[in-house]
Amino acid sequence: MAAESGVESRGQSTNLLGTLRRVIAGLGPFLVFLFLFVLLLILSPAFRSPTSLGLLLLESAAIAIVACGQTFVIMIGGIDLSVEAMVSFSGVTAAILIAGSNIAGGQVANGIPAIYAVLIAVSAGLLIGLFQGMLITLFRMNPLIVTLGFRSILLGISLVWTNGAGINIVREGITDTITSRIPLVGDWNLPMPFVIALTIYAISWVILRHMRFGRYAYAIGGNGEEASRLSGINVNRIKIMIYGISGLLAAIAGVLVMSRLRSGAYQNGTNMTLISVAAVVIGGTPLTGGKGGVWGTMIGVFIIRIVEQGMVYLSVPSNAKEIVVGVIIVLAVLLDVIRQGEITWLRLGKRRVET
Amino acid sequence: MRKIISLFAVFAIVLVVLPIGPGMAQDNAETHYVGFVPPALTSPFHVAMVEGAMARAAELGWTLEVQAPASEGDFAAFVTTVEQLLEKGVEAISINPIGTDSAITAVLAANERGVPILAHNFITPFDQGEVVTYVGYDQWGGAESLAAYACELIAGKYGTTAAETTGQLFILEGIESIFSHRRTQGFEAGLEKNCPNVTVVGSQSAEWLRTRGQEVAGIALQQHPDIDVFYGNSDEMAIGAALAAQDLGLVINEDFFAVGIDGNQPTLDLLAGGEFSATLGVDPYRMGVTVIDAMAAHFAGEEVPQITLTPSVVVTPDNLAAYLAGDLWTTPIAGFPEYDNNLPTVPED
């Protein structure tokens, strides 16, 4: 009997509508971005400058890095709610080490060179991520709960260490380098944070698309965990490493945000969890994982950022912004469901109408 | 590695839990057991106020118990915290509500038990319930005097007088509330009064956050490259704006100025380093002291005014030392309540 349901094909339809749907599903997010971009170019003269485009890239960089890590986690059907706390935590850690003091405890040490502070903060992110991964896999704990718990723990530590104040730093060495700009022609330049983000995306793409680790990540997602284990894949190791990657990337983003704001504060990561998850889904990686990829996520980040920035360019009243961001997120999930083809009445051309 | 991380986690939990030690009332008639409830201890402002109150209470030999919800928006936890302290038998309590209506529940609970209740950093009387006194500063008035200073800065830049000068100013608002309204409206009134020819080229929410302040200001500068002053409802947003402008190659205190409200330590450090222009210092530490003093006066049977107005001063690099030394502090006086009505707190004749 199963043979019959097995041939009940989805998404492989050969008709024109089916092809169209696949193209739209594949290119959809990019087309949306393009549309919004052109719309804003038309509506706002101020947006038509090299600096404005630079700002878009700059503001997208840190959240893009966070969302890249989130893509890995969602790819295996998990979720990491601790990323925004990690951004704050790594920024606070690095800032305290650089400044040599914190508000809560006064002088904690002599300030150490920024490069070491950054390395320590980033390593801490990796280790905490790995630890969360271990809790999730070895003790079979729910990722939602574990990462939510760590969100509280990391925010709490950031608060306790700073007493709620930001730790000011002076940009020097690496914190200066990673906030610089690479001049291109004329007024055009590339913000360094975005170059870093691009590099991370390129590496992540290679890992996901061309390495065993990435293939296994795709295999584990989409409810393939048991089948993957039975194929001899060390599923636990992959999952632990992926939570480590998420922690690492969030910590890198945390250092970028801190350097840019010249302050390690517990608010540095505000909203980043929600935005990163939304960007991943908008970019075509479903919450069940198993397909999609990082470049889609980057488009997702751009879509969210251009909407946010567009509202400032167009002077939309502040309180309406929440609504727009909320609508984007709900639409993103709706897009996900439609792409999965789970909604019968939206399966274009799939259903024969009988009279 | 797992061990190290778990140690780390335990350490963190201990750190979080430590400050919340149990405070017990003493039988000694000389001392009092009182409570103090900030909306949360997530900002240096509230931490400083607590420190002031603690120091004063210690001087008097009182036991002060400070309890706060984990986050500022948690109104339910706020009310619960107050009720818990009442249950523990505090003789007086001071609260800093930010969601006015929900705090009324807490006030009524205190009234019911006959425990005197005060409000700090808040001078908008509740519709119901008896509050001994509201201790706080006049946000409108403070913002107005900060505006006057901003006018001077612009005039100085163009070598003219405040009344004559033109210029461009951008406002970064907090999330809509009585706080953002009073601070924005008071500032606008101050501009109108002191430099009517300066244009407010934009007013956008930056959600009280430095990151958002930076983002919004960056975009504002694309539309209005000649902005002279960024004013933030909070310092953090104005600092973000200053960073954005500096990223675009502008020089602070030459090409543009950044001013804000709060006067927290990180801001004062930047001010000392010439990286900020001016802040409205309201000295939260001494505001905390004032709260305990008001409680003491009440215990002594003295008449306490309905509104205890604490001073606010515009802190600039020039008077920073004096501000830190407390020389700019003036004795709190009986004041007027503040309402979200787009009118000055202190009525103008």
Add this chain to the structure above:
Amino acid sequence: MAEQNGDSILLEMRGITKRFPGVLALDRINLQVRPGEVHGIVGENGAGKSTLIKILSGVYQADEGEVIFKGQRVVHNNPRQAQIAGITTIYQELNQIPHLTVMENIYLGSEIMRGPFVDWPEMRRRSQTLLQKLRLEIDPAMTLGKLGVGQAQMVEVAKALHHKADLIIMDEPTAALSLTEIAYLFQIINELRDSGVAVIYISHHLEETFEICDRITILRDGQYIDTRPRDEMTMDDLIRMMVGRTLDEQFPKENVEQGNELLRVEGLNQGSRLKDVSFSVRAGEILGVAGLVGAGRTELLRAIFGADPIDSGKFFVNGQAVTIHHPRDAIRNGVALLTEDRKQQGLLLHLSTRQNISITVLDTLVRARMLIDRRRETELASKYVDSMAIKITSLEQLVRNLSGGNQQKVVLSKWIATQPRVLLFDEPTRGIDVGAKVEIYRLMNSFVAQGGAVVMVSSELPEILAMSDRIMVVHEGRVSGFLDRAEATQERIMELATGYSNQGSANAAQE
């Protein structure tokens, strides 16, 4: 009683055709059902039985043809419409909510209301009446999950009665029932027949079908073969019409010379599921594992493969003791497991054919120590697609969209790619159409001919009997006996499987 309704027709399906991409699932099928008739539909897996009843119950819509029910031409766009019209389907996998009570399940979606409130007392009273009609001693307020499968199925019948069904479709109703429960179900079916309700009965147990049905319609490969009264044919006729080929064509067993012992299991224990299981299998041998559902057959294979932890036991591969804690260890030692649940455990449904075939051997397909060599991966996948004659549109086609037989070949490919010596094969032909079955058997043959060994778990006794060189029977987690190909019969196997056999003779059968 059926005769009293004469030749009146309750349901007529004419020229029903249904296509799925690439497959003609039903080709001009006809079906006539009379009131008060129990009508069997038989056919091999993939013959189109499920598709046909899904069209009848509104899950699918026919591409061509018409359905006439109670004299009216009808099209049911969803199961609810069919139910309202009087057609209720009792599926193999029951659509019940185990944590709700019996009466809540019966009245799910049609709760008796008084104003805005559910009228519990009335619902209880009516449920009681319905259950009594079926002579069921069940408290309507009892949680459904506490009932056995048989009783839960009866509750489903009660639900059908509540909906005043004229036609009840039963899809493999006895799959999970004990013998007494089956007898009881038949009693209920007889009573339904007497009260004028028609029943469409689908089962792959031909004896049962013969026992209960008045008329039987035979389908084969999506085509209508014939409809005949039970009394006018023999079992042999039925099988011939169903299969359309002889037994030898169905099971192409080849005899292979046996070599060394490849896998030996000693004293394997796992909780209450596996008790002191010992056996061995030799190169060139197909060892059939028979037993009832729940006897521990699947658990045995999973334990050997390292998929589940064991309490104790030793494994020897090629005479060498090996430790197996994880499937990786098994694979390294040349052991592969093809699971019963192909979709959830065997395949990565969301990935392509290429990615599924290469998943087990990616470590051999890397260049520059880290990157997957896409060219070699494609070569590998094409090699197996060709050698196993897997029908796909491209290597990038998602395995989700392949037919059961092709899916099984993909699973087989990914394991053959690891160059195993021992295949643990759980229900190798479940859900696969007849033609593909034969291909799977041939692939098994060629695997053992090249010196491999197969341990094959199957619920299909004909398959076990025809393909195994030796048969191991398990009963309640223990090995209850071994049978040689020559001495094995359905009866002997069932004796051992149900535990009635004399232990002494069973042990004697062991080598």
